[in-house]
Amino acid sequence: MSGSLQARGVVKSYGAGRFRKRVVDACSFTVEADRFTVMIGPSGAGKSTLVRLLAGFEKPSSGEILIDGKPVRGAGPDRLVVFQETALFPWMTTLDNTLYGPKARGVAKSEADHRARALLERVGLGAFRDKYPTQLSGGMQRRAELARALINDPAVIILDEPFRGLDAMTRKLMLEYYGSLYERARRTSLFVTTDIDEAIFLADRLLIMSNLPTRVSAVIDVDLPRPRRLADIVGDDRANDIKAQALAILHQEALKSFASGSRAAADFIDAYARRSREGAAA
Numbered sequence: 001m002s003g004s005l006q007a008r009g010v011v012k013s014y015g016a017g018r019f020r021k022r023v024v025d026a027c028s029f030t031v032e033a034d035r036f037t038v039m040i041g042p043s044g045a046g047k048s049t050l051v052r053l054l055a056g057f058e059k060p061s062s063g064e065i066l067i068d069g070k071p072v073r074g075a076g077p078d079r080l081v082v083f084q085e086t087a088l089f090p091w092m093t094t095l096d097n098t099l100y101g102p103k104a105r106g107v108a109k110s111e112a113d114h115r116a117r118a119l120l121e122r123v124g125l126g127a128f129r130d131k132y133p134t135q136l137s138g139g140m141q142r143r144a145e146l147a148r149a150l151i152n153d154p155a156v157i158i159l160d161e162p163f164r165g166l167d168a169m170t171r172k173l174m175l176e177y178y179g180s181l182y183e184r185a186r187r188t189s190l191f192v193t194t195d196i197d198e199a200i201f202l203a204d205r206l207l208i209m210s211n212l213p214t215r216v217s218a219v220i221d222v223d224l225p226r227p228r229r230l231a232d233i234v235g236d237d238r239a240n241d242i243k244a245q246a247l248a249i250l251h252q253e254a255l256k257s258f259a260s261g262s263r264a265a266a267d268f269i270d271a272y273a274r275r276s277r278e279g280a281a282a
């Protein structure tokens with residue numbers, strides 16, 4: 001299986017009646033198997049909602065999600081998601097959390113154990129194998145989660161801001177580690193972020209998302225050579241061009257949201273003033 005993931009006319013709304021709110025709006029894009037796709041967009045746009053739909057945890061209100069051309073019906077072990085919020089089992093040590101997937105799939109204990117230990121070393125948690133999630137810092141928890149996802153070697157890996165909350169130095173180390181891992185293993189990858197430098201470093205393709213309700217507002221090819229190192233990207237002319245182009249679109253989206261936000265506030269104040277006047281007159 002190549003593991004290409006496709007969204008076709010996906011719409012997602014929550015709530016009913018006048019409280020109905022559209023979060024994802026006619027979204028169409030493909031996460032190709034051989035190109036690292038990064039989704040970048042404003043906070044609160046609807047990216048995590050889209051991730052839950054792609055992973056099969058929720059159903060679109062309309063439109064469809066396809067994997068290798070076939071409709072996705074629920075979550076599957078072929079797609080692995082690292083969520084923005086930590087999802088480690090609090091009653092398990094870091095090592096046992098990492099071993100959870102292989103155990104569930106019936107992988108031989110010695111083989112799984114060997115891989116888990118090696119992965120935990122790679123993410124800098126070798127000395128924290130026997131600690132419980134509450135004994136780890138937020139950044140360590142993120143790394144433990146990454147190890148727990150990677151050990152299963154899924155065909156499609158979806159990471160929703162996996163490095164959020166890491167300090168700048170650890171973030172850089174993790175980015176380079178994850179980039180090199182991708183270059184070796186080449187799994188279908190969708191990475192969600194709000195950080196433009198992170199996006200450009202990892203991406204072959206950038207999906208720039210609009211504000212709420214989210215859609216793809218632009219697609220930019222990141223034609224920088226691989227293997228990449230963070231040091232190569234800093235000050236690179238091509239990388240800077242791409243960054244300027246992406247930021248211009250993101251800026252437009254931010255302005256639109258600002259304008260609609262202030263319009264909504266103005267409408268609310270008008271309605272409130274009208275009701276008060278009517279109330280006073282009655």
Ligand SMILES: Nc1ncnc2c1ncn2[C@@H]1O[C@H](COP(=O)(O)OP(=O)(O)OP(=O)(O)O)[C@@H](O)[C@H]1O
Pocket residue numbers: 014015023042043044045046047048049050084194212
């Ligand atoms: N189950 C739900 N019911 C109602 N509204 C929801 C639900 N899930 C998400 N939303 C709304 O959808 C909007 C988008 O949320 P989402 O978490 O997808 O954004 P995001 O782009 O991932 O933001 P961030 O960058 O901050 O993580 C929010 O306004 C949120 O309140």
Ligand SMILES: [Mg+2]
Pocket residue numbers: 047048049084160
């Ligand atoms: Mg999110």
